[in-house]
Amino acid sequence: MINIIIADDHQLFRDGMKALISSQPDFLIIGSVGTGQELMDALERDTLPDIVLLDLSMPVMDGFEVLRQVKGKFRSVRFIVISMHEDGIYISKCVRSGAHGYLLKNTDNEELFTALRRVYSGEKYFNDEIKELMIQNLALEGNDYRPLTDRESEVLQHVSQGKTTKEIASILFVSIRTVETHRANMMKKLDVQNTAELISKATQLRLI
Amino acid sequence: MINIIIADDHQLFRDGMKALISSQPDFLIIGSVGTGQELMDALERDTLPDIVLLDLSMPVMDGFEVLRQVKGKFRSVRFIVISMHEDGIYISKCVRSGAHGYLLKNTDNEELFTALRRVYSGEKYFNDEIKELMIQNLALEGNDYRPLTDRESEVLQHVSQGKTTKEIASILFVSIRTVETHRANMMKKLDVQNTAELISKATQLRLI
DNA sequence: ATGAGTATCCGTATTTATACGGATGCCCAT
DNA sequence: ATGGGCATCCGTATAAATACGGATACTCAT
Known part of the structure; x- marks a missing residue:
């Protein structure tokens, strides 16, 4: 039983x-x-x-x-x-x-x-x-999946809302280069070619 | 009853x-x-x-x-x-x-x-x-929502997969300017500022 | 003390996207 | 015949993203 x-x-x-x-x-x-x-x-x-x-x-x-x-x-x-x-x-x-x-x-x-x-x-x-x-x-998720850091997630949120790197830098009070680095790092982590694919994949992974 | x-x-x-x-x-x-x-x-x-x-x-x-x-x-x-x-x-x-x-x-x-x-x-x-x-x-959907044409949807699909305008033009056997126009028209229809926001919104609207 | 991870920022360069217009031709409904 | 929508393509220009590296400083675990 x-x-x-x-x-x-x-x-x-x-x-x-x-x-x-x-x-x-x-x-x-x-x-x-x-x-x-x-x-x-x-x-x-x-x-x-x-x-x-x-x-x-x-x-x-x-x-x-x-x-x-x-x-x-x-x-x-x-x-x-x-x-x-x-x-x-x-x-x-x-x-x-x-x-x-x-x-x-x-x-x-x-x-x-x-x-x-x-x-x-x-x-x-x-x-x-x-x-x-x-x-x-x-x-x-891919082969070597690493989660995004808090700052990366924050930047990702802004990017998905259509803000430019310049705008995000201004909002977060950091350098444009900082935002550029975060974007590049995210693209590496999620193994994507550009921002369109980043947003697409991040949405599917429920990161946004 | x-x-x-x-x-x-x-x-x-x-x-x-x-x-x-x-x-x-x-x-x-x-x-x-x-x-x-x-x-x-x-x-x-x-x-x-x-x-x-x-x-x-x-x-x-x-x-x-x-x-x-x-x-x-x-x-x-x-x-x-x-x-x-x-x-x-x-x-x-x-x-x-x-x-x-x-x-x-x-x-x-x-x-x-x-x-x-x-x-x-x-x-x-x-x-x-x-x-x-x-x-x-x-x-x-916004105020003046108009659906995407077949060709726009096709281009959107490719964009969301990380392809550049150049690559999409090559795949569809059209001019780069044609793809540029389709992208611009989609951005107008969905009332977004850039590609990141386009993909984000299109995903939410289940267009992708 | 050391090392890894994170966040920060840089110079230089190329590629890509976006913007401002404009245009032609085909198809289909009126 | 006409007009609207769609798909196509253009010139010129600026803005933005991406890429190739590189760097410092802080925090925290070992």
Whole structure:
């Protein structure tokens, strides 16, 4: 019997999920919580589930924070993220944070069951579409991805708003050469040829 | 009694919605369909509902196509779009296509009921968040928004990939001046100062 | 004490973008 | 026949970006 907790701030969703999952003989819903804090409390206090179905966008303590706090703590519990976000960056972030699976909220029933069973048996579950999104995101990041510094981010923000190097220098009270250097460094970090590609890529990477 | 049809390709969602809506004494689910075509057939054949809860991303005939086909046809039926997409462009497109309301799939129960009642009584229903997203999109479009021509879009694509005017001229077998003119015209249409802002705005407007 | 990273700034040069106009020809709707 | 929109191309000029290096000083971890 696979013990499952559902963590999502919408009762409708939890109820629907509970009804669906309970229809299968090998699944048992042992908890249904509406906040990250409730989930943490349940994990500390009660019988540990085999799997947590975890929404990302919960108030106060979101899914990412939950993953961060449980990291290395409840090792026997596996987390399948369920999210509306079909964005490679969210998915990559979840995978890095230790998620064992990722499903979109419009996943169909059979796939949900398959995911639950696969993750229960020790595998990770990411379907082809999810994999493709992750690959796209990693390809965007490139081989030697280094994050932008605070100043670079600031300059990038101004550039994306259409300001010239001269204008940015004036706003930040620095030399034109300083801004030029920051622009050049960003272009190197993101491996792009010019400003158009910089803005394009930075947008895709959610740096703007 | 408010008669309602639910149109969504995921049975779990339809079932959950049906259970929730049926819990209210003034609502009656008179149909539950999984495709746009089924919805069209139901509207042609059966008693018309007062309201259709319409998912956007259905296979073959999506929600936009449904709205387009019903435009001016079933005038007494009101459409509330239910979508995962919290994107001003989707929302604006729905409103332009005649939707009477727009809800995100993580809307809470009470708000769903409110929306159904308001739309039934002749109002439109868009909450503050949805309105804000629309406003942002309209602000982006600006005052005298004109769409890009095919050639402009083609040039824009190349520009966003980091190509210079010279390179684009070579690829398209036209003069450098031609590409220069296209770039200048796009910048005028989108009311931006330079290429960085062009790419930034075009991305937000989903032109790239 | 040392080294790496960050932020700052420089000289010189070339390439690219942008701006100010202007023009012709084709297609299509009126 | 006419006019508007689109795609094409031009001369001249300035502004901006990019590129090739180089440099100093501060902070923080080792």
